[in-house]
Amino acid sequence: MPKILPVSYENKFSYNIIIRNSFDELLENIIKIKDQKYEKICIVTDDIVSGLYVDTIKSIFEDKFNQVIIFTLPNGENSKYLGNIEKLYEELITNHFTRRDLLVALGGGVIGDMTGFCAATYLRGIDFVQIPTTLLSQVDSSIGGKTGVDFNGYKNMVGAFYMPRLVYINTSVLKSLSEEQFCNGMGEVIKHGYIRDKAYFEMLKDHVNEVLALDDAYLEDMVYTSCDIKRNVVEIDPKEQGIRSYLNFGHTIGHAIEKNSNFSLYHGQCVAIGMVAAMYLSVKKGWMEQKDLEEMEEVLTSYHLPIRADHMTVEDVFNASKSDKKMDGNKVKFTVLKEIGVADSYMDFEEDELKEAIAYVLNLSSK
Ligand SMILES: NC(=O)c1ccc[n+]([C@@H]2O[C@H](COP(=O)([O-])OP(=O)(O)OC[C@H]3O[C@@H](n4cnc5c(N)ncnc54)[C@H](O)[C@@H]3O)[C@@H](O)[C@H]2O)c1
16 A cells, blocks of 8 residues: 655645655556646656666557656766756757646756756746655655756755646665665665654664564554654655755755765765764763764664764865854854654754864864
């Protein structure tokens, strides 16, 4: 049975997240989106996902729509720039795409963010559907309507909030991901437990073997619970004026480490290191205990996530975290834990405290 999570935006139904372990119900859910059938479909994908799933998806659509075209980009973050959005506009114009047509993002967060941004801006907005294929995109980037591209080395600098019409998650595609990419997504999954749901965190801690073995039942339940947590947060605070910032747990220092690694570390890996730094600060403030920090390091390590970074200085990471978008005035807005399952925002860390936490995860002295 599929699991269905309806997502509201500004108190009105916006789209469904469908979670299944096959593509069996994709077509009927696309047909259900609106009364008048879409005429043409453009599947946007990357050159790895294309080889794995594009034929299946194309054959599902081919008999039902007037035209199905495929737009393929090289895989990876380097593709996420405006030049490729222009190429996609050109493809859509050449094929006479109008607002009666549909874009389908088939891939990880890079493809989802770019397709969403193109959909938000082409003809001032056409419909798009997300078919996320990495764990990170299934539990995080496909939900909540953040779309965009990188600009001149700044991540996600240009973008728009634009909701998909459907998110269709087939958990079985996670079986073709490398273990490194799967564990990258686990950084965000573990974060969900920490910020919103202690029982979920305990489940992840106690069932590492089942999760890493990609056991179907565990995978579906895990993706469902994480999507439900993200959905709940983005429904309450779609534009990140309040509790959506809890999703940034581990991200302030995480992003700074990501930047200083020249993006050689993956996002979820940097979030893992950033969560350790944030937990260090929570222990320092007396909100959490040393044993919580040790437990976090053990759980992250059990999912093959890094808990330390190297080849960067405290000063560089500190400066990058100050220039992160999570700044409010001159202060770094930091998401901290008060308990497992309970996050909060804190603005009043001293520079020395932040540097000490950064030094901890760099295995350096802050002086
Ligand atoms: N919009 C948001 O709210 C949000 C949130 C978090 C991250 N993001 C963005 O998401 C992006 C990262 O997403 P990602 O980690 O999915 O990276 P990605 O899209 O680059 O995918 C990672 C790699 O996995 C490959 N891949 C994808 N699905 C596969 C599958 N099923 N089997 C085998 N290989 C597969 C891809 O080809 C790629 O090489 C970043 O650009 C980040 O900024 C956006």
